[in-house]
Amino acid sequence: xxxxxxxxxxxxxxxxxxxxxxxxxxxxxxxxxxxxxxxxxxxxxxxxxxxxxxxxxxxxxxxxxxxxxxxxxxxxxxxxxxxxxxxxxxxxxxxxxxxxxxxxxxxxxxxxxxxxxxxxxxxxxxxxxxxxxxxxxxxxxxxxxxxxxxxxxxxxxxxxxxxxxxxxxxxxxxxxxxxxxxxxxxxxxxxxxxxxxxxxxxxxxxxxxxxxxxxxxxxxxxxxxxxxxxxxxxxxxxxxxxxxxxxxxxxxxxxxxxxxxxxxxxxxxxxxxxxxxxxxxxxxxxxxxxxxxxxxxxxxxxxxxxxxxxxxxxxxxxxxxxxxxxxxxxxxxxxxxxxxxxxxxxxxxxxxxxxxxxxxxxxxxxxxxxxxxxxxxxxxxxxxxxxxxxxxxxxxxxxxxxxxxxxxxxxxxxxxxxxxxxxxxxxxxxxxxxxxxxxxxxxxxxxxxxxxxxxxxxxxxxxxxxxxxxxxxxxxxxxxxxxxxxxxxxxxxxxxxxxxxxxxxxxxxxxxx
Ligand code: SAH
Numbered sequence: 434x435x436x437x438x439x440x441x442x443x444x445x446x447x448x449x450x451x452x453x454x455x456x457x458x459x460x461x462x463x464x465x466x467x468x469x470x471x472x473x474x475x476x477x478x479x480x481x482x483x484x485x486x487x488x489x490x491x492x493x494x495x496x497x498x499x500x501x502x503x504x505x506x507x508x509x510x511x512x513x514x515x516x517x518x519x520x521x522x523x524x525x526x527x528x529x530x531x532x533x534x535x536x537x538x539x540x541x542x543x544x545x546x547x548x549x550x551x552x553x554x555x556x557x558x559x560x561x562x563x564x565x566x567x568x569x570x571x572x573x574x575x576x577x578x579x580x581x582x583x584x585x586x587x588x589x590x591x592x593x594x595x596x597x598x599x600x601x602x603x604x605x606x607x608x609x610x611x612x613x614x615x616x617x618x619x620x621x622x623x624x625x626x627x628x629x630x631x632x633x634x635x636x637x638x639x640x641x642x643x644x645x646x647x648x649x650x651x652x653x654x655x656x657x658x659x660x661x662x663x664x665x666x667x668x669x670x671x672x673x674x675x676x677x678x679x680x681x682x683x684x685x686x687x688x689x690x691x692x693x694x695x696x697x698x699x700x701x702x703x704x705x706x707x708x709x710x711x712x713x714x715x716x717x718x719x720x721x722x723x724x725x726x727x728x729x730x731x732x733x734x735x736x737x738x739x740x741x742x743x744x745x746x747x748x749x750x751x752x753x754x755x756x757x758x759x760x761x762x763x764x765x766x767x768x769x770x771x772x773x774x775x776x777x778x779x780x781x782x783x784x785x786x787x788x789x790x791x792x793x794x795x796x797x798x799x800x801x802x803x804x805x806x807x808x809x810x811x812x813x814x815x816x817x818x819x820x821x822x823x824x825x826x827x828x829x830x831x832x833x834x835x836x837x838x839x840x841x842x843x844x845x846x847x848x849x850x851x852x853x854x855x856x857x858x859x860x861x862x863x864x865x866x867x868x869x870x871x872x873x874x875x876x877x878x879x880x881x882x883x884x885x886x887x888x889x890x891x892x893x894x895x896x897x898x899x900x901x902x903x904x905x906x907x908x909x910x911x912x913x914x915x916x917x918x919x920x921x922x923x924x925x926x927x928x929x930x931x932x933x934x935x936x937x938x939x940x941x942x943x944x945x946x
Contacts, residue, residue, distance in 0.1 A: 441519055443521045443522070444521075444522045444549075445468065445522070445551050446524045446536050446552045447465060448527075448528060448530050449478060449526060451556055451562055451642075452527075452639060452642035453642065457555065458554070460553050461555060464523055464553055465485055466484055466486065467523075468485060469520040469521045470490045470522045470523070471522075472492045474525065476526070492511070494508050512543065516548040527558070528556065529555040532557040533610045533611065558640060562640020563637065563671055565637070565641040565645060568676055568678060570608065570671070570675060571605070575673075576673055579606040579607070579608065580608065581610065582607060582608065583612075584614075584670060585610070595622075598626050601623045601626035606671065607623070608671050609670040609672070611667075613668050617660075624652050630653035634650055636649075636664055638665065638666070640668075643692065643715075645686050685715070690714040690942060691715030694718075694871045694872040696718075696875040697711070697876055698885075700726055700754070701722040703754075704722060707931055719862065720863075723886045723889065724855075725853070726757075726853060726854075727852050728851060729848075735848040736766065739768070742823070743774050743775075746776065746817070747820065748776050748778055748822075748825070749779040749781070750825070751782075751834065752827070753784050753788045754851055755826065755851065757788065757851075759825045762850065778796045781799070781803055782930070783799065806837070812837075819843070820843050821846065822843045822844070822846070823847075824847040827851055829881065856885075858889065859890060864898070868898065874902060876907075877905065877907065878907045878934075883906075883915050884914060903923045904922045907929050907931070924937045
């Protein structure tokens with residue numbers, strides 16, 4: 434397919450997968466990236482919309498609680514009219530478009546209107562949700578067949594199109610879609626047609642998502658347990674002996690931070706790495722960048738220091754940002770790492786040291802303590818009397834390093850290399866998640882992240898929104914800032930690294946929940 438030449442109306446009918454945004458296919462994502470318009474459903478994770486072009490029109494075509502014919506007809510018409518208007522449409526549907534998705538009907542409408550289309554299959558909920566619940570739908574030693582069945586039609590014997598006789602005994606595993614409401618009738622029918630009452634059953638709600646809920650039982654008792662638990666759609670119902678394997682194969686909803694909402698407040702370009710770390714442990718992450726790093730308004734001091742780099746014995750980098758800012762300016766001035774010549778390099782913390790690697794630099798000194806005081810202590814042993822030391826710093830850096838090094842007899846230059854400024858606002862999704870109490874832990878990796886969040890929200894709202902949220906602070910200074918602003922800090926690692934803070938978060942939640 435040559436998308437480049439696609440000038441006339443065209444429709445991609447795309448399976449969005451069951452919820453985890455990683456479960457869309459490569460082709461599905463490509464098509465989404467191309468579209469002029471995206472028409473998406475309730476069950477398609479709206480995080481996938483981030484793959485759409487920034488100028489693409491996004492239209493919600495969701496139907497909560499069942500597809501009504503009239504609404505379906507309207508969607509068909511809309512698809513046709515968008516394509517006839519010459520637009521490339523991505524029709525994004527939950528799971529697979531051809532499995533209980535009414536994709537067949539949408540396609541028929543396109544054929545009738547003479548509109549070209551492509552179908553991109555997706556991971557259907559029956560497969561995706563079962564996998565994330567640790568239930569293999571078939572298993573060599575357990576069952577050799579699986580059936581996907583709609584649980585939506587009223588399973589009353591006289592009018593049902595489902596052949597309960599054959600279904601009950603003909604397929605080892607039976608997966609019902611849209612079956613939560615009719616669960617009492619479904620289970621009764623299966624038993625009435627010969628399925629043993631002890632047959633295990635699992636309900637998987639919002640499968641593959643951080644909200645995934647699984648309820649297990651037997652044909653005899655699951656309907657009652659679901660009623661008692663207030664178990665709601667959307668869920669698949671898996672019936673069959675394979676459900677027993679979940680106990681052994683469960684892997685997703687038992688991860689240490691599963692079901693926990695985490696707030697990551699780092700600068701946008703640094704948040705991703707930390708978010709992934711938390712997500713790998715099962716957490717749902719909301720990113721709320723509280724810092725924007727910008728170059729200093731007046732780079733004169735930095736430029737002067739860069740001009741005389743050869744005269745410095747040491748350059749001290751105390752953060753990832755300092756490294757990026759310094760080298761960005763060096764490059765802007767038309768120079769590269771060679772300008773550092775014989776300078777020795779001190780990097781505070783392993784991440785800072787790692788940030789130097791792409792520039793071909795290996796740190797000579799990585800102090801054991803990540804605090805400014807630790808840096809001074811490390812230099813004391815080197816006795817830097819009379820040596821020139823360059824410390825490219827943040828606009829609001831504390832004075833401990835330059836004062837401490839000067840006290841050791843060094844000649845220190847500390848030009849501002851970057852500034853921390855306040856972003857425009859807290860993303861609306863973050864506020865909503867805080868209001869709905871879906872965030873259980875807020876992580877702060879520096880004093881400015883706390884300060885800035887309070888400034889962005891206003892102090893009262895800040896305290897109100899963080900009420901009951903566990904506060905994690907990377908080190909004592911950050912923790913002090915939290916306390917000064919009225920927060921209780923519950924998570925404080927001994928070592929001031931993201932990895933150590935994450936370990937403490939896991940420990941905290943394993944004790945409290
Ligand atoms: N085309 C979709 C199914 C649409 S019918 C697919 O292939 O998955 C809607 C039903 O799908 C819901 O009632 C529910 O039974 C199921 N479903 C969709 N997403 C789900 C999810 N994340 N977890 C559990 N069930 C889901």
